[in-house]
Structures are given as structure tokens and as C-alpha cells.
Amino acid sequence: MKKQGMFLLFSLALLAIVFSAFYNKIELKKQTVYNVLEGITQRVTKSQEKTDIILYFPGNDFNLLKAEDRLIDDNDSIEKSIVNEIIKGPLKEGKSQIVSSKTKVIKIKRQGNTLTLNLTKDFLNPIYSNSGEDYLKIYSIVNSLTELPGIQYIDLYVENKHISKFTGYEDYKGLLSRNRKIIEKKKYLNPMEVLKEQMKLETQQKWLEAYMLMSDDCLNGNRLYFDEYVKQNKEIMDSGFINEDYEIGGYTIKKDKAYVDVYFYTYEGGQRCLLKKLKLGCIKIDDSWMVDWVQPE
Template sequence: MRKKIGIILLTLLTMTSGYYYYKYIINYDKTPKKLELVKNIDKKIKKENEQIKIYIPNKEHTFLEIKEVTLIKNKDIKYKIFEIFNYLKENNDLFSKEEELKKIYIEKDKLYINISNNFKSKITNAQEELMFIYSIVNTLTEIDGINKIKILVENKEIKSLRGYIDSSDFFKKDKLLIKETK
């Protein structure tokens, strides 16, 4: 009888330790907890329009210009972020056409964006890196509830995109880079 109880306890202990090993060691991910992963987005939306400010670098990459863009209104913030990123990719010469927004994570007022590694071919100096970052940050912080942006590359935290600007912390909107056009 003692042998059976010992075997049962040993089996339960093995199963429990295997579960925790798999959950916390094998599947360990450095992305913050309680985040929402977005990969597939429902594209069935109502056809109402909304205006949003998009920040695009000028031709000399010295400041950001505001463009008012009309997007199809959608309550899903994730869908809106992907649409805005696609607009930036098509209209910002610092974005590679192969650039991809892979995933987003949202935690309270913080947005984590995971981009592909394709941006590097277009950025050649510190000013271009600054304009690339704040084109994204200033635009996405226009969305209600988002105040801070963290850029991940290929799902990894990075110290810098191209070696010029510290990307290890969250970015907030920088109004000093914006040139108001009349």
C-alpha cells in the first residue's frame, strides 16, 4: 500500500514539475505579462470615417509634418494601429516597403510594437533614425489611451535601432519635432 501511494505521489510530483518547467522555462518570453497579442484582425467593419493626424518627416528629414488622413472608423484599436502603420509605410520614405508590423502588445497606456528588421536599409544617420522613431511614436500616441511606445525588433528588446538613439525605454510624443503647416 505504501508503495502505491509513493508511486502515485512521485507521478504527481513529476507531472507538476514537468508542467511548471514547460510553462516557465521553455515558454519563457520577455514580453510583459498581461499583454494582448494581435495577429489576425477581423476586417469586417462599419464604413464610417474618422480623421487622424499622421506625422511624416519632411524631405530633408529635419522635422515632422502633420497630415490629416481619413481612415475607416473602427472601434478595434489594434486594427487602427495596423492601418496607420501601413499608411506610414506607404507614405514615409524612411520606411522600407518590406517593413512589417508583426505584432502589437497593449498594456494600460503602453503600446509595444514588434517590427521586422527591414527598416535598417533606409536609415543612415541619427536624424533619420530620430524621424523614423517619432513618425511612429507621435502618430500612434494620437490614439486615445496610448501615451508610451516601446519598439521591439523581431520580438526582442533593443538598445538602439541603428546605433544612434537609445531605444531601451519607452518613447513619448515629442512636440518639438513637429512643424505646424498653415
């Protein structure tokens, strides 16, 4: 941010010099410079507003949903942007379009832990006439939106009628919650293994893969959204804090929670020295261990 600020100040100074040489009247010069620079600042600020999001699309075999990260312009509510990006379809190989591209958002509203979404009737139109298409279509949206911390339920409507009122969708009554069973990801039976893999992915800057090994508990107040997670880790990486020189030790388990010992090392005078020992938390969700959003001990 300091470098960007210095660059912007330098640019403004140059523009002021150019305008002062061009205009004779000081008052006119000041007003013109102000107007031009204000417009430039607004455009620069707007162009810098980008958000990393996670979307779910079915794989080409139509068995499970696969995660895809995407950097989008932050010009709308994050909830509406997520739905619109699902409608656009996947940008990476190995995934399939699942929602008709003609679908539009009529209304989207968040209240507490519930998000109400109202879509046009185009949402009901099948693309492939696949037997599991409706199921994947519903949870492509539900799982993408419940990636947002604090959103636990989706109340889905089509043309102001609840989704369960339409033929073929009768099973989707009431509020819809996250469905982890159809997300393609490896299951970890050991807290030490999942933490080791997650930390390795972070040092490789594979943010999506690393984030997918973090707890997705909607009620966890410490949970960061993917965009916050990426920005935070990039700042830590730039500061040189993320260090590849560490060792994973033992762990202790209490019911569905565990703490894993991690030893961080540094070098002083050519000698490898223990910098710090931390206990990092993991949590068991749906029979698989994930890294928890808790402060290290």
C-alpha cells in the same frame, strides 16, 4: 443618419417588390430577399466604416515632422492601421517616406497607457542614409501613435528584440514618449491668439490645422481623437451652431492655464444681440499655449 435610414428602407422596399414579382413561391421569395438584403446591408455598413487619422512624416528638408490627415477604411485596429499607413508613406506634397515599405507589423498590443509594437527587421533598413533618419523614423511612429488618447508610451521592438539593442539605436532605451519639439507647428505665446486662430480654422472647416492647436496631453481624459473631433464638428456645423459672428475678449492666467472670454452674437429683428458669453480654456505645454479640452464656463 435619418436620411440614410430612409434611403435604405426605400431601397429594401423596392427590392422586395422586384423579388415578389419574380418568384411565385412566397416562402422562397422571403428567404431570397432576406439573403440578398442581408448581404447588401453588410456591404453598405462595411463601406461606411471610415476613420480620420493623423500621421507624421518628415518634411523634405528632414528637419521636423509634419502632420498629415488621412481617411482610411476601419477594417483593423486603429493602432495597426496607423503603423501600416506610415509604412505606405505620405500622400501629400512636402513630406518624405521614412519607413521602408517592406516593413511589416509582427505584433501590436495595448496595455494601459503603453503600446507595444513589434516590427520586422526591414524597419532598420535606411532609405536615404541621412544622419537624422533614425531619429525621425522612430518619432514618426511614436508621435503618430501617441495622438491616440490614453497612449503615453511606445515600447518598440524589431524581430522580438528591443530597438535599443540594434546598432545606431542605442539611445532609444526603455519606453518612448511623445516628442513635441520635432513637430512643425507655430508657437503661441498668448492664449487669446491661439484660441482666435483655432476658432477661425474651425469655421473654415480646416479640421487638421484646428486640431493641431488643441492640447495633445496624453493624460487628458477629455481629449478626443482626431476622428471623433472631425465627426463631432461636422455634426455641429450641419446643425448651424458654429457661428462666425463672435468676438474674442480678455483672458485670465493662473500658472499654466488660462480662460479666454468669447462673446457669441446673433441677429433679432435686424439687430445684433449678444447670444452668450463663454470662458474657453487654454493650457501651456512646452512654452506654447494650446486650446484645452475643458468644458466652457
